[in-house]
Structure formats: structure tokens, C-alpha cells
Amino acid sequence: MTKPKYRRVLLKASGEALMGGQGFGIDVSVVDQIASDIAEARSLGVEVGVVIGGGNIFRGVAVASKGGDRVTGDHMGMLATVINSLALRTSLVKLGVDAVVLSAIAMPELCESFSQRQATAYMNAGKVVIFAGGTGNPFFTTDSAAALRAAEIGADALFKGTQVDGVYTADPKKDRTATRYERLTHDQVLRDGLAIMDTAAIALARENNIPIIVFSIHEKGGFGAILRGNGRCTVVSDE
Numbered sequence: 018m019t020k021p022k023y024r025r026v027l028l029k030a031s032g033e034a035l036m037g038g039q040g041f042g043i044d045v046s047v048v049d050q051i052a053s054d055i056a057e058a059r060s061l062g063v064e065v066g067v068v069i070g071g072g073n074i075f076r077g078v079a080v081a082s083k084g085g086d087r088v089t090g091d092h093m094g095m096l097a098t099v100i101n102s103l104a105l106r107t108s109l110v111k112l113g114v115d116a117v118v119l120s121a122i123a124m125p126e127l128c129e130s131f132s133q134r135q136a137t138a139y140m141n142a143g144k145v146v147i148f149a150g151g152t153g154n155p156f157f158t159t160d161s162a163a164a165l166r167a168a169e170i171g172a173d174a175l176f177k178g179t180q181v182d183g184v185y186t187a188d189p190k191k192d193r194t195a196t197r198y199e200r201l202t203h204d205q206v207l208r209d210g211l212a213i214m215d216t217a218a219i220a221l222a223r224e225n226n227i228p229i230i231v232f233s234i235h236e237k238g239g240f241g242a243i244l245r246g247n248g249r250c251t252v253v254s255d256e
Contacts, residue, residue: 071097121153178234183251
């Protein structure tokens, strides 16, 4: 069996990815596919942590854009990430994968509270750890949460699952001449304003020497293929 490129990774998936062809909510078949890809990664011996956004249910910035309170809106968005995290755990358990949800917001009736020590212990024990509730603070995106958790668990790479198979010079769905980058540096991403993740997430990954691998979350088996050294993606790294 091919030795995987990374020992421990953090997978970031957007909440919108869970909608599938729906306009709102959770498409269970999509969640099952993501769970299957995580299970494949675990079969390769890779330790996996996961952060999922909440945009398929609620986006805090939407409240602020209409004159509402941003802090309250972000708290509502954090709750949406908990819902998505519980859905992913359910799909993983169906596949026989031991998974646990750790929330940055205390809600003991639903899941455990996050601590770096407990998260690391669970990952060392072979569990998939799903980090819910963002950073637990308003004004920070789940991209920033993903970079933060990746640093806290000592991840070798941060996988950003998107709608396309990497970073392009333009939106490939709108511009047929757009070309895909094979490699970029963190500084290039920040300098050129490439919309991979927010600037705080990119900067945090750079400061902790964490490469970011951008790939299509919808390509079944794509996660495992990249872990084996194949697959289509864009690698953001300073090495």
C-alpha cells in the first residue's frame, strides 16, 4: 500500500457543499460521500480532523448586511456548524468510523466541549475529530477556525474542499480560459487576493508552516487520491 503523503490533516468543507443540488439544508447523500472519503483516508493510516461551515443553514454576515447585530448573527452561524458536524458524525458512524464532535461553544447535551489536549488525545487514539462552533468567537470565519485547529493539532496539511479542483486564475465556471495553478505560496495568495480562504486563515497557516491543499470536495475519492500523491489540486506552500 502506498504510504500517504501526510500523517495528520485537517479537512475544511464549506456548509454550502452539504446542500448538494438543494437550495438549503443537508443532502444526506453528499454527507455520506464526504464521510466515505474520510473513511478512505483513515484506511490509509491518516489521522483526520474536520471543520465544516454553516452556510447551508445560516450565515452570520447575512444578518449584518441587513442591519442586524453581527455578533448575534455569528452565534447563530456557529449553531449551524454544530448541526452539520452532528450530521457528518452520523454518516461516519454508519460506516463504522469512530468519530467525535468537539464544540467551541459548550453544549454538553449534544457534544463535548473543545480543548486542545482532548482533541489531540482523540486523534492519537485514531478517532476522527469534528470541530464545531468555529473559534467560539464572533467576527472569525470557519476558515480561520480550520487554520487554528490545524495548528493546534499539529496537522501536516490543511485540505480545503471547494466546488472546483484547485485554485484558478478566474472562476472556471464563468471563464473558460481560466487556468489552474499547480503551486502557490501563502504570500502569493495574500498578495494577489486569491479567494481561497480569508486572509487571517492564510496568514495563520503561513506562520505555522502548514501547506493548504485546495481540491474538489465533490470528486468522490479525490481526498484519498491526493493523500496517495495523485489527484488534481493546488498546493499552497512556502517550501
